[in-house]
Amino acid sequence: MNSDEIIQNYHDHINPGLADLLQLGGLAAVDDRAEGSYVWDMDGNKYLDAVGGYGVFGLGHRPPKVIQRVKETLDRMPMASKIFVSPSEAELGYVLSKATGYEYFMFLNSGSEAVETALKLARLTSGKQTLIGMTNGYHGITYGALSVSGRDFYKEPFKPLLPGVKIVQYGDIEALRNALDENVAAVILEPIQGEGGVNVPPDGYLRAVRKACDDAGCFLILDEIQTGMGRTGKLLAEEWEDVRADIVCLGKALGGGVVPIGAVGANEKAWQGFIDNPLIHESTFGGNPLATSAGIASVQEILDKHIWDNAYTMGTKLINALKSEAEKYPNLIKEVRGRGLLIGIEMAQEGYGLPMMGFMLEEKTLVAYALNNPRVIRIEPPLIIGDEEVEWIANAFSNALVKLQDLAKDLEV
Numbered sequence: 001m002n003s004d005e006i007i008q009n010y011h012d013h014i015n016p017g018l019a020d021l022l023q024l025g026g027l028a029a030v031d032d033r034a035e036g037s038y039v040w041d042m043d044g045n046k047y048l049d050a051v052g053g054y055g056v057f058g059l060g061h062r063p064p065k066v067i068q069r070v071k072e073t074l075d076r077m078p079m080a081s082k083i084f085v086s087p088s089e090a091e092l093g094y095v096l097s098k099a100t101g102y103e104y105f106m107f108l109n110s111g112s113e114a115v116e117t118a119l120k121l122a123r124l125t126s127g128k129q130t131l132i133g134m135t136n137g138y139h140g141i142t143y144g145a146l147s148v149s150g151r152d153f154y155k156e157p158f159k160p161l162l163p164g165v166k167i168v169q170y171g172d173i174e175a176l177r178n179a180l181d182e183n184v185a186a187v188i189l190e191p192i193q194g195e196g197g198v199n200v201p202p203d204g205y206l207r208a209v210r211k212a213c214d215d216a217g218c219f220l221i222l223d224e225i226q227t228g229m230g231r232t233g234k235l236l237a238e239e240w241e242d243v244r245a246d247i248v249c250l251g252k253a254l255g256g257g258v259v260p261i262g263a264v265g266a267n268e269k270a271w272q273g274f275i276d277n278p279l280i281h282e283s284t285f286g287g288n289p290l291a292t293s294a295g296i297a298s299v300q301e302i303l304d305k306h307i308w309d310n311a312y313t314m315g316t317k318l319i320n321a322l323k324s325e326a327e328k329y330p331n332l333i334k335e336v337r338g339r340g341l342l343i344g345i346e347m348a349q350e351g352y353g354l355p356m357m358g359f360m361l362e363e364k365t366l367v368a369y370a371l372n373n374p375r376v377i378r379i380e381p382p383l384i385i386g387d388e389e390v391e392w393i394a395n396a397f398s399n400a401l402v403k404l405q406d407l408a409k410d411l412e413v
């Protein structure tokens with residue numbers, strides 16, 4: 001099948017609306033293969049993957065050690081008996097516990113499921129009901145995760161959602177303090193909001209949230225599904241403020257970009273509900289050997305390479321390069337922000353997001369706009385990029401801005 005036929009099939013049998021949108025934005029191409037920081041489409045074009053599967057490809061595409069470990073598992077026992085203990089599940093628990101300091105882990109199949117698990121654990125252990133989420137927060141598409149997310153557009157058609165949820169202003173510690181009472185089981189937030197538009201909260205905010213949770217006697221859940229595994233310049237973004245959550249959610253890059261996996265980790269106090277009720281929350285495929293062996297190899301690779309250091313160095317260079325381009329076009333770009341290789345470019349107008357994606361694609365650079373904030377283009381390349389890739393993205397941005405400026409002029413006429 002050629003790429004036109006594949007896109008037609010996608011249109012006819014998967015998602016007609018998205019297929020039309022991709023065509024409209026000049027984004028309709030078909031994946032062929034990928035390696036390191038690059039992706040090739042079926043027509044042989046090579047792209048720098050500057051969106052990295054929304055944070056999945058921390059180690060780049062097909063990291064050899066992860067692939068090797070998964071292949072060995074494939075040949076030995078890809079799915080667990082579910083009767084005996086799975087060695088790779090136990091090993092990943094050990095490896096992650098050593099790396100992060102959280103004592104207990106459960107493995108799921110996606111980030112959304114990890115969030116569901118965290119919310120249920122908080123209610124189970126605390127015996128309380130209220131959950132507090134944040135404006136513009138994004139925690140996934142399942143009912144619980146959606147309920148604690150912060151954008152009404154995605155929530156409205158699916159109501160009624162989970163009862164007992166309050167949403168407070170992200171970054172505003174007083175708003176959180178006012179919402180806390182003795183019925184709150186947990187507060188959930190991202191250390192830096194990804195889908196919300198790469199929102200970095202004020203310095204000291206996470207520490208203040210930790211204290212407010214302690215004062216109120218509720219659990220703090222940090223969703224590090226996008227910020228974790230080195231992306232912001234630390235293994236976990238909580239380290240920027242020396243904060244430790246009670247419950248942490250991981251996903252995306254944890255599977256090394258090879259097998260999907262979600263994880264929830266917690267300290268012993270928060271985990272007590274699962275200790276007392278060992279079978280109350282389960283998943284057929286959660287913790288399967290393929291996913292957990294990918295997790296082990298990817299955590300080892302992240303630790304061996306200190307990948308977060310490169311993320312920070314390259315991220316700082318890239319943010320500076322993008323900022324100096326953006327300054328030339330205050331009518332097009334409102335702000336460039338982020339930390340490490342979690343970067344957001346806020347367009348001056350929402351309508352600029354889609355054409356900007358298209359122009360970056362013409363420059364053979366994959367980027368995406370943020371789900372909760374279509375004004376913001378996200379740049380989340382693999383954490384293994386070097387100077388060459390930083391330059392590639394900065395040049396692509398510079399050329400795309402020239403094209404967007406022309407388009408903006410045409411639109412004004």
Ligand SMILES: Cc1ncc(COP(=O)(O)O)c(C=O)c1O
Pocket residue numbers: 054110111112113115138139140141190194195223224225226227251252
């Ligand atoms: C912070 C955060 N939490 C949760 C999720 C949901 O993860 P998944 O799409 O794997 O269900 C995402 C996905 O983008 C995310 O960025």
